[in-house]
Amino acid sequence: xxxxxxxxxxxxxxxxxxxxxxxxxxxxxxxxxxxxxxxxxxxxxxxxxxxxxxxxxxxxxxxxxxxxxxxxxxxxxxxxxxxxxxxxxxxxxxxxxxxxxxxxxxxxxxxxxxxxxxxxxxxxxxxxxxxxxxxxxxxxxxxxxxxxxxxxxxxxxxxxxxxxxxxxxxxxxxxxxxxxxxxxxxxxxxxxxxxxxxxxxxxxxxxxxxxxxxxxxxxxxxxxxxxxxxxxxxxxxxxxxxxxxxxxxxxxxxxxxxxxxxxxxxxxxxxxxxxxxxxxxxxxxxxxxxxxxxxxxxxxxxxxxxxxxxxxxxxxxxxxxxxxxxxxxxxxxxxxxxxxxxxxxxxxxxxxxxxxxxxxxxxxxxxxxxxxxxxxxxxxxxxxxxxxxxxxxxxxxxxxxxxxxxxxxxxxxxxxxxxxxxxxxxxxxxxxxxxxxxxxxxxxxxxxxxxxxxxxxxxxxxxxxxxxxxxxxxxxxxxxxxxxxxxxxxxxxxxxxxxxxxxxxxxxxxxxxxxxxxxxxxxxxxxxxxxxxxxxxxxxxxxxxxxxxxxxxxxxxxxxxxxxxxxxxx
Amino acid sequence: xxxxxxxxxxxxxxxxxxxxxxxxxxxxxxxxxxxxxxxxxxxxxxxxxxxxxxxxxxxxxxxxxxxxxxxxxxxxxxxxxxxxxxxxxxxxxxxxxxxxxxxxxxxxxxxxxxxxxxxxxxxxxxxxxxxxxxxxxxxxxxxxxxxxxxxxxxxxxxxxxxxxxxxxxxxxxxxxxxxxxxxxxxxxxxxxxxxxxxxxxxxxxxxxxxxxxxxxxxxxxxxxxxxxxxxxxxxxxxxxxxxxxxxxxxxxxxxxxxxxxxxxx
Numbered sequence: 001x002x003x004x005x006x007x008x009x010x011x012x013x014x015x016x017x018x019x020x021x022x023x024x025x026x027x028x029x030x031x032x033x034x035x036x037x038x039x040x041x042x043x044x045x046x047x048x049x050x051x052x053x054x055x056x057x058x059x060x061x062x063x064x065x066x067x068x069x070x071x072x073x074x075x076x077x078x079x080x081x082x083x084x085x086x087x088x089x090x091x092x093x094x095x096x097x098x099x100x101x102x103x104x105x106x107x108x109x110x111x112x113x114x115x116x117x118x119x120x121x122x123x124x125x126x127x128x129x130x131x132x133x134x135x136x137x138x139x140x141x142x143x144x145x146x147x148x149x150x151x152x153x154x155x156x157x158x159x160x161x162x163x164x165x166x167x168x169x170x171x172x173x174x175x176x177x178x179x180x181x182x183x184x185x186x187x188x189x190x191x192x193x194x195x196x197x198x199x200x201x202x203x204x205x206x207x208x209x210x211x212x213x214x215x216x217x218x219x220x221x222x223x224x225x226x227x228x229x230x231x232x233x234x235x236x237x238x239x240x241x242x243x244x245x246x247x248x249x250x251x252x253x254x255x256x257x258x259x260x261x262x263x264x265x266x267x268x269x270x271x272x273x274x275x276x277x278x279x280x281x282x283x284x285x286x287x288x289x290x291x292x293x294x295x296x297x298x299x300x301x302x303x304x305x306x307x308x309x310x311x312x313x314x315x316x317x318x319x320x321x322x323x324x325x326x327x328x329x330x331x332x333x334x335x336x337x338x339x340x341x342x343x344x345x346x347x348x349x350x351x352x353x354x355x356x357x358x359x360x361x362x363x364x365x366x367x368x369x370x371x372x373x374x375x376x377x378x379x380x381x382x383x384x385x386x387x388x389x390x391x392x393x394x395x396x397x398x399x400x401x402x403x404x405x406x407x408x409x410x411x412x413x414x415x416x417x418x419x420x421x422x423x424x425x426x427x428x429x430x431x432x433x434x435x436x437x438x439x440x441x442x443x444x445x446x447x448x449x450x451x452x453x454x455x456x457x458x459x460x461x462x463x464x465x466x467x468x469x470x471x472x473x474x475x476x477x478x479x480x481x482x483x484x485x486x487x488x489x490x491x492x493x494x495x496x497x498x499x500x501x502x503x504x505x506x507x508x509x510x511x512x513x514x515x516x517x518x519x520x521x522x523x524x525x526x527x528x529x530x531x532x533x534x535x536x537x538x539x540x541x542x543x544x545x546x547x548x549x550x551x552x553x554x555x556x557x558x559x560x561x562x563x564x565x566x567x568x569x570x
Numbered sequence: 571x572x573x574x575x576x577x578x579x580x581x582x583x584x585x586x587x588x589x590x591x592x593x594x595x596x597x598x599x600x601x602x603x604x605x606x607x608x609x610x611x612x613x614x615x616x617x618x619x620x621x622x623x624x625x626x627x628x629x630x631x632x633x634x635x636x637x638x639x640x641x642x643x644x645x646x647x648x649x650x651x652x653x654x655x656x657x658x659x660x661x662x663x664x665x666x667x668x669x670x671x672x673x674x675x676x677x678x679x680x681x682x683x684x685x686x687x688x689x690x691x692x693x694x695x696x697x698x699x700x701x702x703x704x705x706x707x708x709x710x711x712x713x714x715x716x717x718x719x720x721x722x723x724x725x726x727x728x729x730x731x732x733x734x735x736x737x738x739x740x741x742x743x744x745x746x747x748x749x750x751x752x753x754x755x756x757x758x759x760x761x762x763x764x765x766x767x768x769x770x771x772x773x774x775x776x777x778x779x780x781x782x783x784x785x786x787x788x789x790x791x792x793x794x795x796x797x798x799x800x801x802x803x804x805x806x807x808x809x810x811x812x813x814x815x816x817x818x819x820x821x822x823x824x825x826x827x828x829x830x831x832x833x834x835x
Contacts, residue, residue, distance in 0.1 A: 341663060402662075
């Protein structure tokens with residue numbers, strides 16, 4: 001023991017010291033072993049392959065975005081329209097900051113809190129927190145976007161390649177740090193009931209603001225088209241002149257924000273103003289330090305042993321405070337009630353249901369302003385309703401994932417698993433119908449009443465989509481489960497295999513609807529889509545019943561895997 | 571002849587090349603407080619999982635209350651209560667919500683569930699924590715809640731995997747009283763524990779499993795006299811403790827005692 005103590009004193013606690021380096025290597029080795037060990041089972045091998053496929057898909061998406069941004073950068077630099085360059089950097093910013101939250105449920109992120117029982121210094125912990133899980137979807141997409149911009153700028157002006165690369169690297173570092181800080185703080189806020197309510201209120205406010213933002217911009221566009229109220233705005237007085245007055249201070253502030261600073265850096269290099277470029281980089285550096293500090297505050301708390309969990313108000317109540325939500329003592333009512341209690345306590349689930357609605361608002365607003373009567377408009381209503389289904393992907397396709405160790409309770413109880421699944425299916429189906437209805441209402445409010453045939457066809461598609469999703473969802477939930485931590489958005493285990501299969505099914509269901517509707521439209525009998533989809537719905541219903549009927553035998557065959565996977569300690 | 575509460579014949583479970591439980595034949599009479607002992611990794615939890623239909627046996631049969639038991643034997647599931655290894659709690663519910671959920675899953679009437687929930691919360695001294703989520707409970711509180719959930723439907727056979735682990739002395743005393751009360755009313759309790767003093771005090775019969783095989787089975791008195799007769803120099807009036815019986819039966823597993831760690835101060 002003495003030699004151990006001696007060697008402990010000799011080792012520096014620096015994040016780059018020999019102890020820290022050994023620890024990094026140890027964690028990398030453990031991660032590698034976990035990866036190789038996971039391939040031993042069939043499910044693990046499938047999961048590994050799915051990760052590879054997902055990596056390819058995301059890389060291709062990134063390539064598409066990167067090529068688009070590269071083309072944009074090339075055009076802007078070639079034509080010396082540097083004032084529009086911030087738009088490209090804002091796109092990268094949005095990709096890097098919005099995607100982590102949107103994809104949090106589907107990504108596997110490494111939770112480093114388990115390493116805290118070892119002699120890990122705060123510096124090492126900080127570095128590990130940034131380094132591990134760096135190759136995630138937003139990083140792949142954001143990185144490829146940055147490469148795209150760099151390629152575009154370099155092709156247009158080869159002399160700018162080195163400085164642009166440096167500026168983009170600094171910008172990438174800022175995005176990585178900010179992304180981590182945002183997720184860490186969102187998790188912190190969502191862990192407490194009070195702050196979660198505030199975040200939810202802000203989320204609602206954001207939805208309402210977007211509602212208001214679009215009419216404001218739309219009004220301005222009308223104003224421009226009509227030559228302005230006083231005929232003053234006849235032609236190009238620049239971007240500032242075309243925007244509403246309230247947007248002017250926003251645009252004035254924009255150059256001081258990180259995307260603006262990064263774009264300004266490129267502009268200054270192009271104008272050979274190296275000193276000003278360094279000023280922009282220094283300002284960007286200030287943002288990096290700020291993001292690092294904000295992240296550091298959270299990590300310091302985690303380092304000190306803080307465990308995020310939902311702690312209700314400290315005050316105690318002596319009166320009965322937990323009433324029955326549903327009458328009846330049957331297991332279906334029990335499961336539905338349990339789910340109804342858990343969903344409002346889980347921001348990831350609320351977010352999953354709410355986010356598509358927000359997107360529906362945006363889509364419908366965009367369509368309203370860009371396509372008044374065209375073909376795309378006719379698809380807007382079903383598109384919005386379809387999109388609402390996306391939010392239920394995880395809930396439906398991994399409907400046992402949130403049970404955790406409680407899965408054993410389900411197996412121990414005398415209630416058949418099919419009853420549990422039926423209860424969950426009924427609730428999820430009902431929730432989807434509500435969200436789809438709201439999406440339809442939003443689309444109608446923004447775009448006007450849809451054609452009666454189209455509305456009926458969409459309703460028929462919903463009747464087809466719900467049992468199809470529920471049937472496949474039940475199968476995947478039993479055979480490909482993964483544990484979901486309902487307390488946080490980030491650091492989920494996730495399953496790429498399940499995510500891929502579920503996305504494929506969603507695409508197939510939407511594709512079926514599109515094919516049926518287009519075929520009927522082609523033969524001039526749009527109304528035929530309704531009975532056709534209802535027939536498909538009938539088939540889907542039969543399949544759903546069959547899946548439920550065989551759910552118990554399937555669950556019993558997969559019982560050990562289900563328990564082992566879902567009862568894993570966090 | 572009275573139907574035994576638990577009966578296994580040739581119970582075996584393998585995981586690939588590893589045989590976790592091998593040929594376990596066991597009978598637990600109704601109304602018995604039965605201790606199931608063994609060193610770490612001996613196969614106790616695997617056996618309990620098979621007895622509660624959480625794990626399929628590779629070979630052998632299980633009868634609970636005289637009927638063959640499997641995952642599909644739903645009627646029998648109503649007769650048993652389980653505190654499994656991981657406690658099977660649902661962290662995002664409060665204690666009353668969880669108990670009500672479990673009660674309803676066992677098909678209890680609403681009034682019964684409400685009444686028993688309140689009684690159990692009071693009895694387990696969890697009533698003041700009714701607003702707290704289970705995930706924020708201490709380990710001992712979670713144990714008490716898991717036990718409450720296991721008995722809410724009034725099971726005839728209760729399986730407890732390490733019920734006293736992490737429970738303070740006051741709570742342990744209270745739990746023992748409750749379990750003894752259940753035995754007095756005719757229930758059967760199958761218990762695993764590493765705390766041999768508690769097993770000795772509570773259980774009338776024990777079985778010891780070692781490396782997947784049953785190496786001892788019977789009343790504590792029978793085991794005591796059996797072991798005493800094999801130990802040279804043990805006087806007949808000297809009462810062996812369960813720990814001594816256990817060590818005598820299991821020993822060091824036939825392995826050499828580990829060398830001392832010279833570097834450990």
